[in-house]
Amino acid sequence: MKIITISREFGSGxxxxxxxxxxxxxFDYYDREIITAIAGAQGLDEAYVEKSMENANWQxxxxxxxxSFARSALLQxxxxxxxxxxKRVIKDIAKTGRDCVIVGRNADVILAAEHPFHIFVCxxxxxxxxxxxxxxxxxxxxxxxxxxLNIRRIDKNxxxxxxxxxxxxxxxxxxxxLTVNTGGWDLKELTAAVADYVNRWFQRKI
Amino acid sequence: MKIITISREFGSGxxxxxxxxxxxxxFDYYDREIITAIAGAQGLDEAYVEKSMENANWQxxxxxxxxSFARSALLQxxxxxxxxxxKRVIKDIAKTGRDCVIVGRNADVILAAEHPFHIFVCxxxxxxxxxxxxxxxxxxxxxxxxxxLNIRRIDKNxxxxxxxxxxxxxxxxxxxxLTVNTGGWDLKELTAAVADYVNRWFQRKI
Numbered sequence: 001m002k003i004i005t006i007s008r009e010f011g012s013g014x015x016x017x018x019x020x021x022x023x024x025x026x027f028d029y030y031d032r033e034i035i036t037a038i039a040g041a042q043g044l045d046e047a048y049v050e051k052s053m054e055n056a057n058w059q060x061x062x063x064x065x066x067x068s069f070a071r072s073a074l075l076q077x078x079x080x081x082x083x084x085x086x087k088r089v090i091k092d093i094a095k096t097g098r099d100c101v102i103v104g105r106n107a108d109v110i111l112a113a114e115h116p117f118h119i120f121v122c123x124x125x126x127x128x129x130x131x132x133x134x135x136x137x138x139x140x141x142x143x144x145x146x147x148x149l150n151i152r153r154i155d156k157n158x159x160x161x162x163x164x165x166x167x168x169x170x171x172x173x174x175x176x177x178l179t180v181n182t183g184g185w186d187l188k189e190l191t192a193a194v195a196d197y198v199n200r201w202f203q204r205k206i
Numbered sequence: 207m208k209i210i211t212i213s214r215e216f217g218s219g220x221x222x223x224x225x226x227x228x229x230x231x232x233f234d235y236y237d238r239e240i241i242t243a244i245a246g247a248q249g250l251d252e253a254y255v256e257k258s259m260e261n262a263n264w265q266x267x268x269x270x271x272x273x274s275f276a277r278s279a280l281l282q283x284x285x286x287x288x289x290x291x292x293k294r295v296i297k298d299i300a301k302t303g304r305d306c307v308i309v310g311r312n313a314d315v316i317l318a319a320e321h322p323f324h325i326f327v328c329x330x331x332x333x334x335x336x337x338x339x340x341x342x343x344x345x346x347x348x349x350x351x352x353x354x355l356n357i358r359r360i361d362k363n364x365x366x367x368x369x370x371x372x373x374x375x376x377x378x379x380x381x382x383x384l385t386v387n388t389g390g391w392d393l394k395e396l397t398a399a400v401a402d403y404v405n406r407w408f409q410r411k412i
Contacts, residue, residue, distance in 0.1 A: 120379065120385075122379045122380050123380060124380045124381070125380070171379065173326065173328045173377065173379060173385045173387060174328050174329060174330045174331070174387060174389075175330070176385075176387060177387050177389075177390075178384070178385070178386065178387065179326075179379045179382075179384070179385030179386075179387075180384065180385075181379060181380060181382060181383050181384065181385075183380075183383075184383070184407075184410075185407075185410065186410060186411065189406060189410045189411065190406075192406060193402065193403045193406040193407070194403075196399065196402045196403070196406075197399045197400075197402070197403055200395060200398060200399040200402075201390075201391075201399070204390075204391065204392060204395045205392065205395065
């Protein structure tokens with residue numbers, strides 16, 4: 001079984017690259033499907049689950065607050081139960097034995113025993129802001145500065161979640177097989193380049 | 207003109223990858239040749255130049271010491287004159303107009319105007335120590351711990367030199383087009399994978 005896991009900076013195009021890579025290689029693809037499965041298992045709203053896991057603000061909640069204000073709307077508590085459910089869902093994916101691409105969710109750590117090929121997708125800030133502006137929902141008008149703050153906030157949270165999950169520092173090159181910068185690439189062309197690289201990895205003789 | 211610049215962690219195999227890549231693509235290759243040129247231009251010994259630039263210990267010399275003890279053997283002063291000469295040599299390489307691979311020496315910063323494809327080569331510590339032990343000169347018997355300390359010292363110095371030269375943090379993925387982890391690869395097979403990737407970059411339509 002071949003598993004590709006992708007961590008990505010917000011706005012880098014990592015999700016699109018993952019989807020295209022799965023299509024190019026004929027692999028299953030998991031991203032939002034994991035959120036859907038968690039929400040189903042826990043009887044929670046999908047949007048709530050997604051928001052909880054992306055915006056948990058782990059770092060902002062002092063330990064002493066966690067019990068007394070756990071249900072406060074202002075101080076969103078870290079839903080470690082959701083992280084556990086996520087772990088179960090991801091392990092179930094691996095149990096299918098099918099080749100797959102999993103985007104985000106620290107799947108490389110959770111599935112370390114399966115030796116996934118782990119890709120980190122990044123880009124310079126200018127590329128990421130440009131990409132976010134291109135993809136903004138109709139009517140959504142954020143300034144580049146506001147987008148940059150969003151990118152930094154979300155990525156800070158991803159890094160913090162990784163710290164909780166365990167494993168290496170988020171984005172540590174030595175813990176990734178390949179770190180791809182999407183700047184200057186058309187994602188279709190980049191997908192072909194990454195697919196070739198990954199194929200060579202899985203076919204190598206070592 | 208196509209220029210590939212490579213920064214590499216000590217022991218990662220980045221130099222060998224660079225040489226193999228140049229051979230595979232039919233590009234000129236520069237590494238020690240730069241040291242030779244600097245030594246020639248400055249009328250200095252090659253080994254001295256190399257040692258000065260790899261072991262300058264920039265970070266260990268307090269500012270107040272720099273003048274009073276600049277010529278002390280114990281406190282080796284930063285030879286910024288050598289960095290300037292190096293810059294000149296690297297710019298001369300670009301002036302030839304020939305496709306090339308340049309390993310180390312922050313050539314990506316020096317030649318930024320030529321838009322080189324910049325690769326960072328890294329590996330996990332275990333891989334790097336193993337590689338250093340395999341390649342140790344006959345009779346050189348360092349323990350894994352001693353090798354690790356050497357690796358950390360040399361890389362710390364490379365990071366510091368980059369800080370002096372300017373440009374991004376050493377090894378910053380967003381400032382590299384591709385960050386390659388040599389762990390688990392045979393370097394011959396890895397070279398083919400990287401060569402394909404780089405070819406797609408230079409042939410892209412964007």
